[in-house]
Amino acid sequence: MANLANVAILGASGYTGAELIRLLAGHPRVRLSALTADRKAGQSMASVFPHLAPMGLPDLISLDAFDPASADFVFCALPHGTTQEIIAALPRDQKICDLSADFRLTDLDTYAQWYGHPHQAPDLQAEAVYGLTELMRDQVAKARLVANPGCYPTTAQLPLIPVLEKGLIDPDAIVIDSKSGVSGAGRAAKEGSLYTEVAEGMHAYGVASHRHAPEIEQGLSAAAGRPVIVSFTPHLIPMNRGMLSTIYVNLTGGASAADLHAALAARYAGEPFVKVLPLGATPHTRHVRGSNLALIGVVADRRPNAAILTCAIDNLTKGASGQAVQNMNVMLGFDETLGLAQVPMFP
């Protein structure tokens, strides 16, 4: 059809690339026009991801062989650190959603501190819009370059930003205990990601040192109107997909858990993907598997003046490729839910 948008995926051989393809397969307004993967250029997608064999996709090409002019929209699903220069080499009017961490931190010093090198494209960083869609919809709609949020930051910011903005919680006593499925580690062949090293056990990692901490704090600081530092501990859970953050907050000014719940319910009323459960209920990751949903729970703590927030997503969908498609829809003026109607798969 004449009105299909040509969409390219740079870095289509990883899990977020494959997830973009799974979701876009059902998108009525786009056509996958180019898929790149440097180390696997020339291979068929069927050989790289056999589950996509029936789709009849174009073969993988090298980045060099990609013609930007052929694409109306570009998803960039490349590793952190390599993305800045690649995006800098694309035309300045190319619409892009970048799934890496390269353009998420607006403060260049913070970027350099956490990523170990100066930012390579500060002008693009200035232009980039942080794509937490529900909270940045207007900016995303006008953006050319969207930095798609990290999975952990999505689960932390969706419940926390509205209650910080309303001054309902103490910004200095936020504890975020997060749990992730293994697909978040990507498809790289690393000892720590082997089945035998992950199954039948769990552990915390990156304790007080994970790179998603400054990304979380950036959003929370903006919401609180002053610098926020959080306790943030990610854990690796033996499951392919799924992410849950359990967030402990201290209430301020006499606020109650019910007040938090009311604020969140009001903020997300009518949102197709963010759902606030009844007060006292908590979400399971398996209730969002394969979907773009984010489920938020609010429970009053027994500790006085405290509450517990939970947020569950599929780390590959709302935590990565699903939110990226959602951002593309907003950027291209499509219905925001196109390609994202998957019902969660359970069991």
Next chain:
Amino acid sequence: MANLANVAILGASGYTGAELIRLLAGHPRVRLSALTADRKAGQSMASVFPHLAPMGLPDLISLDAFDPASADFVFCALPHGTTQEIIAALPRDQKICDLSADFRLTDLDTYAQWYGHPHQAPDLQAEAVYGLTELMRDQVAKARLVANPGCYPTTAQLPLIPVLEKGLIDPDAIVIDSKSGVSGAGRAAKEGSLYTEVAEGMHAYGVASHRHAPEIEQGLSAAAGRPVIVSFTPHLIPMNRGMLSTIYVNLTGGASAADLHAALAARYAGEPFVKVLPLGATPHTRHVRGSNLALIGVVADRRPNAAILTCAIDNLTKGASGQAVQNMNVMLGFDETLGLAQVPMFP
């Protein structure tokens, strides 16, 4: 819309019921008009299956409260043995796809022998069509009552019937070694289905005594033109979904594995859901997860004049609810792929 078919699911509180709902959510020609579950009548689907909460489904009702006149099509996803009388009580012009085993065996003595009681609705049994869609499409199209195949029989018959029909293999030396995910055991709270009893281990069960053996043999006997008895051993594998049958056959009349492959490739050419892999390749269950696909592999054995066939499906989709939707599409004259466009979910 005026042209939506009203569809009822009898037995909507089990996994096959939930899977029907997941698939039909994306079906453009149907509307879920009634969901029954006797023990959970009055409950919301959100309380029974929280992952379906965002869909806004009708509440569960008792079977007694179901008005057949309100439904253009009925899926029956009730336990084996209870279904015959329930379907017998429905109007004789009601179009039905039954997911139980109650109408699969055409021989009433075989039914009585394996299920321990005489068939309660022999006239309906005579009317029922066995719904292995790709191999029974014309009969399904004319049927009022379709008996949806079992999961194991689907994986055994899809690769074996075409090669038996062509006389390429010895009907007396068929070994079917099958492996299933745990969802095949349903949602009943049984000790043997507990996480702790299933995870991190596996075992064979129902060895030489599983009720799917006569169902498999019924189809293979018809294909071979004489009675066939098979070795059939199911195994329980620690995964939610997925089924793989590894089938060992002896070749006859100088046939080769390549001949088997050619026969299967020809038989399933153009089929949207059954795909024959290149000769020598074997499918993974994870490459069909959540989809209605069946993948078939053919490999030459080192043992002379022997070959190994493999067939992978998602036991809840092509092995149950997906094939049921496929049959409904054929019965109602819809495009056979409506509601079944899900790309496999990996990882």
Next chain:
Amino acid sequence: MANLANVAILGASGYTGAELIRLLAGHPRVRLSALTADRKAGQSMASVFPHLAPMGLPDLISLDAFDPASADFVFCALPHGTTQEIIAALPRDQKICDLSADFRLTDLDTYAQWYGHPHQAPDLQAEAVYGLTELMRDQVAKARLVANPGCYPTTAQLPLIPVLEKGLIDPDAIVIDSKSGVSGAGRAAKEGSLYTEVAEGMHAYGVASHRHAPEIEQGLSAAAGRPVIVSFTPHLIPMNRGMLSTIYVNLTGGASAADLHAALAARYAGEPFVKVLPLGATPHTRHVRGSNLALIGVVADRRPNAAILTCAIDNLTKGASGQAVQNMNVMLGFDETLGLAQVPMFP
């Protein structure tokens, strides 16, 4: 041999019973003389737990058929609530380690509030010693009746009690985020414990309402010298065994994470089962699987004046049956490590 202690297990058909048997199989000073299980009385252990078949164990008997005089020591592995009366009916000089929650809470009002009925054996409650072995060794040595700690309370109290006693942390700002394997739910056939309901996902449960909260607070209050209320959230993780608690604390009086580490390292120096990892390291549950070890980690938080403690155990071993055997060893004057030399099983 004349010097073997005759040991009975009341409630031998559950997972903690089976784990006691696994551990005691290698204990050089005990003989399993009686195993009870009312609903399975008369069955062989081989039929209830096939993995124990090679051990040649006595058949299961009913509780009525158990002769207390035949046993030098009794493990009580019965469900919460049923245990009080059963232990009350045993001779008052019978040495007992009770694995239920029935005698853990010293305050009878707290018990009644959390368990929904008045305590049935207050005199025994007064006598019972709480068996967190490393911290109660002297009392355990003199005890007749030991209340074996819960799994979550073990992971919370081992790292917190020493630092509370030393006044290094704020008792009013303790957040305990805990994660457990599925075996903690026992062998009862419940829908929520099915493989299909647990695998490939996770969730919080009992948020701010789990019965282990008052047990944790009892120990922490004693250590702090004043009432302590904690934030405590358990999570169900798809793994058979293993428990990790991630504990967030605020430091007081200028204390540092290194001070916490030093206090814990000093407190547990020489302990055979409790190991404090180097400052900054965090334990995996898979590094203690099948063993009686508890591994403790201490990390400085980025949030000012805060630290993160972690504690990993096998919930069936140090979290239940292993600690029970450890307590028996202390009560009977055996070497504390007898029967508990299992090296963790990885992978």
Next chain:
Amino acid sequence: MANLANVAILGASGYTGAELIRLLAGHPRVRLSALTADRKAGQSMASVFPHLAPMGLPDLISLDAFDPASADFVFCALPHGTTQEIIAALPRDQKICDLSADFRLTDLDTYAQWYGHPHQAPDLQAEAVYGLTELMRDQVAKARLVANPGCYPTTAQLPLIPVLEKGLIDPDAIVIDSKSGVSGAGRAAKEGSLYTEVAEGMHAYGVASHRHAPEIEQGLSAAAGRPVIVSFTPHLIPMNRGMLSTIYVNLTGGASAADLHAALAARYAGEPFVKVLPLGATPHTRHVRGSNLALIGVVADRRPNAAILTCAIDNLTKGASGQAVQNMNVMLGFDETLGLAQVPMFP
């Protein structure tokens, strides 16, 4: 103690090396005197395998730094292909149990055909004894160099050799369908062994081309007294440990399944590690987890004159390191069960 044997493990940084250490930790007659791992030389075992940290093991050294004179016994747990030259360089009176495949095939042409290069130490091959302990005990007792069997061959040969020797089954119609846990793939960081590539799915691999086929056929041919070719298909199952082979046989000369059962029960009567279940029963892998047990089941097939044999082991224990310790015990004249008393760990 003066009478402890000094034992070295060459290749201690893989899973079979770690499993040897786990088992030998409880062996009363040995002392671990040297552990080698070339790429990790200089590291502590605690850093390579944190679960072994509490054992106080010697640091890893390079192979060059290993002094053979310091060891009374050597386990060689190195990769296939690299082992021949290393063992050739050891003193000719060094007692060795080799866990690789390098000395398992007695026919040098078969070795060259399957492993792609000529054997590098044909004289040692002539000396090596194949260590399927129960069936080769006398030869193992006199051996200097034992080739420890592969995991699949152990599960195939234990049930098949006795019934072939008695002429009860047709050697030309043997189908071996095997399923393995993931630890059999070792600790190498390969994409195909990632959690995300293995969990929640399964597949056959090496169909009709796995290197364990000639090893199986070597033993079966010797038992049958003539060349035997088998159908053998391994499958990868999402579990850390465990192996099950389901074996389909045709009965000869009027033999029945009961005859097979009687032959196997007689052959393994009194064996501490090989247990034949009652006729009709089938073993679970989880009932042997962590132990050196092999459980064998025999079931009559519905297909006339056919039977189904099953054999379950822990692939790392009886399938590798456990059988290796068993062989060491026989070679050094120790009680055969020393170090191997672990009760299976379930759940």
